[in-house]
Amino acid sequence: MLSRSHPKPLRTGRPRSAAADEAILEATRASLVDLGWSKLTMGDVATRAGVAKTTLYRRWAGKNELVVDAVAVLFDELEMPDLGSLSADVQAVVLQFAALLERPETRTALMAVVAESTRDEALRTRIRDSIVDRQKRLVLQGRQRAQERGELPVEEDEEAASATADLIFDVIAGAVVHRALVSAEPIDADWARRFTALLLAGLEAAASS
């Protein structure tokens, strides 16, 4: 494995257009909104972006990878606020995540690429790195703050702590996604409040046991 990943050393020839990159990703999101995942085509994206179809294939292997990258940046909007209590923080994140899932781009793309990833290890890694880990970071951040406030105990066993964080992450993200996309019911402040109450009550009980 030569260090081919670093584009630094010995770059010669015409550089890739950064403007084209952004235009393509923007066009991809627009096409997702207008056409949805299944009817989105590489040709349509190329036309919208004002580039040749071959230019897309020089950067992305196919529709899957392209859409993951196009949607990933939207997850940068997610932030863990510091509202003074774990309950308020969790509710805020839940509502943020729900708002993201309200957007037609993410709605149609997220489940589709996850479905594809069940048969594509490389795609799963790409999703994990560019989307899932960004969400997971929020859980770790929230726990950190809660521990500083004394709302959550500091777990000694690092392995157990990691497993707990994974569990909480699956519960939060899973419940929100399921509510939004499967049950197709609105996620309002009231739902966020009731969900958070359920989750935190479970955590407290588990901590005191």
Add this chain to the structure above:
Amino acid sequence: MLSRSHPKPLRTGRPRSAAADEAILEATRASLVDLGWSKLTMGDVATRAGVAKTTLYRRWAGKNELVVDAVAVLFDELEMPDLGSLSADVQAVVLQFAALLERPETRTALMAVVAESTRDEALRTRIRDSIVDRQKRLVLQGRQRAQERGELPVEEDEEAASATADLIFDVIAGAVVHRALVSAEPIDADWARRFTALLLAGLEAAASS
């Protein structure tokens, strides 16, 4: 809306082959296993089932509807056992659901059709009727038994009770699906135990408040 749904009245001519129906659904599941959702084609399913492609289109509008029906029957396997305690019952259902998601047919198909349903109201209804409601029934059944055992209080407000059941359903199904397909981590007895402990502790705390 004439009562076209009931095939009873005035059925004349050659009846549809029930054997063909089953052969097609079985072929669809086999094709899902071999090819996955994205590479599954109507032509391939027809060939496997030993029927003409036109026969498929006489029964299903397209790939989405066909796959939903093919996978839906697998969800009939889900059953709420009566193991004597709510905790044991929930753990058992979680493991059952996880086992279902281990199967390549459901793995590749479930998220894909849900993704499609975000832009197809009719498909969403179909999924709800043939898949989601079958799972939801288990939650209601489990609550019923837990109330009979005295493990859960009987909620007076019917609307609040329904909202709680919906919440629990989204938490359980969402967490299991997220763990299995997004985090792509194994769901073993230990995870089921820890998840159930978290959920039930939250429920008890909410009930006593």
Add this chain to the structure above:
DNA sequence: GCAGTTACGCTACGGGGCGTAGCGTAAGGA
């Protein structure tokens, strides 16, 4: 400047799936 290297736009193409039309045949019901 000039040569070398890489990116880009464009065209064209084979391959394959989609969904339907049309036809002759098969299987039930009145």
Add this chain to the structure above:
DNA sequence: TCCTTACGCTACGCCCCGTAGCGTAACTGC
């Protein structure tokens, strides 16, 4: 037996995929 509907089969136009080939554009090192 007639009527009606389902079935198998063939053929088709349509669209998308992913790539090859070519001339041009942009940037680097000499």
